[in-house]
Amino acid sequence: MMEVLYDAATRIRSDRVNTWKENGGRVVGYTCSYVPSEVFHASGILPYRIRGIETESMEIADAYFGPYICTFPKCVLQLAGKGKYNFLDGAIITPGCDSMRRLDECWRKAGDTIPGIVPPFFYYFDVPHKSTGHGSRWFRQEIVNLIAALEQQFGVKVTDEKLHDSIRLYNKGRALLKELEDLRAKDVVTISGTDAFAVAMAGTAMPRDEYTKHLENLVDELKKKKSKSKDTRKRIMIIGSISDDLSLVQLVEESGQAVVVAENLCFGVRDEGNVVDESGDPVDALGKAYLGESTCPRMYGKYKERLATLKSIIERSRVDAVVMQNIRFCDLHGSENGLFERDLEKEGIPCIRLEREYGPLVETGRLRMRIDAFFERLYSHPSRQETVHDMEAV
């Protein structure tokens, strides 16, 4: 079971994608967690979150993107240029940030010189920066337009009934992931952060029905798992820029001093978003759920809400310390991490800010050294949980 999930989480073209394609299935890639996967599922299309892993060089991306651009979209373009995404029947670009938005131009332009790398369906899905009123209306219409475009391009019919079925299936997955999060929040953690992150990521790159079954089995298995008597590892939360790379979580956990009990990254559990209302108009429900909470710093002016979300996760998962990372040139996460650090440290929650390049095992040595130093800090002081416990005893 974990092998299947790991395969989907760590390979661009996993066995599941291969099987799907061999059976004549269509795959549409998307670049942002604001794109409602249910719409594709209801169209009989496999939604696939486009990733940057497996990048080995950057010569194609550097020919189109300038030097001061986040390496994630660069890796995506590089992979596209190398033909790694040739299995996609479509790609959806969103204005997650300036760099991701400009992936649209660069990918299209690269297609002029490298034939075949632009999928036949190349679609721009506009996500507003505010979630109520006209922002919400705009987003709803974008979903309607996307459905119409899919119907036209792929000759499918997306009915309300199909959308409701898809919403129910995705909600089941969301509920299971919530259970997984609750298990991770327990005193003794029965699944490593690396495994949990892989499990969540797999959901973005494999058929949902199959994924849900695996998830169900995994959660059942974890519930039955006998736990160790005491877990003295520090409980870590990872937040920040886009990260689809397990090695970052591994790096935090590999010394055995810490376990990652929660993340707030746009891959992972956050990608699953909110539970979608299963009654009423499905498009309304999707719009409300996907745009609803301003979880990403691209939703400007909602810092306090995001801080509150972080604090509630910290409380729920009894987090000892927070690792805040941002990819260089990701000003949105980088700057917000600065504010988070100020406000969380004030409350006695140790934080470390890491600026890094995106890419598998890039800068591992430097990051390991900084994380080790951070652990020294954590172990030289009583943990937040211990302090709370001591105070309660007094």
Next chain:
Amino acid sequence: MRPEIKEYNMDWMLSSIMMAASKTADGSEKEYLRLLEYIPYFSGILDPIKKEGKPGITFLKMFSDYLENIVTAHDKGKKVAMTTFCFSPSILYSLGIVPVTLEVLSTFAALMWKRGTADYLDFCTELGFTETACSAQRGSLGAYLAGLGAKIDMVVCDTPGVCDTNANAFTFAASYLDKPYYQLNYPQTLTDGRTSTYHLDDYRGMIEFLEKTTGKKLDLDHLRGILEEIKIQDQLVADLDDMHRLIPTPLPVLYNLFIYAGRFMFAGYPQYTKLLTEMIEASNERAKAGESGLRSGKEKLRAFMCYIDHYSMDLKFFDWMDRKGIAHLGGILSRTFRDNSSYLAQLPGSGYAIDTTSFESLINSVAQMNARMPMIRSIRGPYDRPGMALDETLALLKMFNADCVIYNGTPGCRNTWGFLKPFSMELEKYGYPTHIMNTDAFDERVESWEVSQERLNEFFKIRGLL
């Protein structure tokens, strides 16, 4: 931040300098020449502006007024809003709010002070704001975050969906200073009805926010007056554009800076109308005589800045163009995109109109105008017309008979660096040699002017342009 920098507020320092500078024309020439001996660090910027004659003096006075408004705002019972250059200040003025436009302050601090804005830039980083963020905002943002400026009452920006690094600076400021915040947010489209409705709805939301924050009602008559004045100003800018088409252009290099800086500070106000009128008068005289606006009198080449200018100390970039005999054809900052502009003939349906006949038309006009401010219009996409930044640049290049294109920006400009290479490839295909400056327009520590100049010289030499 160095202790001596904390002695005075940034805006107050700029205001004091500009107030003195604006008075230099009141004395005799002899007095002025003597003064220059006493201001070695400011003469490099003061003298070229003053040499532009009436428009130069009006510009100095206008900038001085703008800064004085900031430093005296609270004493006069006015609220202060931190905002951005591509936000039309007209709505703020209509509510008695004084705009602190970060980029305007960053620009003039970089042009005036040998130290530039380094201390303020770095202070932002010390607070947790990323060093990779755009220096156009950071250059003065640091001062306000450090409390070295007029107290900010609210933050208003209009760049989400257009320029994330810009929007991020304002949202950071609002969170850090814990001030009320409103973002005008733009869709990725520009020309359809659905987008226009969004512009309007969002703008209405902003008016509500401003009224609530100030406790005042929007003064419609004031706004109408401002828009009527903008109508005149847009026409004057269009006249200047027409004169720019002449070969040689009668417009001096510095006029471009005057056009956009004036607009960002006082769009809809008589000071700006006066400035534009004086520029037209001076240019008309040169045009009639067939003279170039360049000091050498000889126009060798016509260059189009496809993004922004370079604000190294003492206007060195502008001076270099002038010395080289290169006419500055402006860029996206100096264009209005009013529906009757000549260049919009090739870009139908993408400009804005001004209609002041009713409340609805008034609000719609200002909302649609704001959606077409420099940068807001040019680099937001738009994806209803892929290639619009290119289309619009090509239209302007053709209209102004440009010989080449120069890009300058900041390393913080994720948006332009995200499309610049494909964009410049296309420009080259159309026969326009394009030079990409790897500088920071507001921070010479990234690349010194001497190096930038050397690279510009190389470009013009290698491409056989000069």
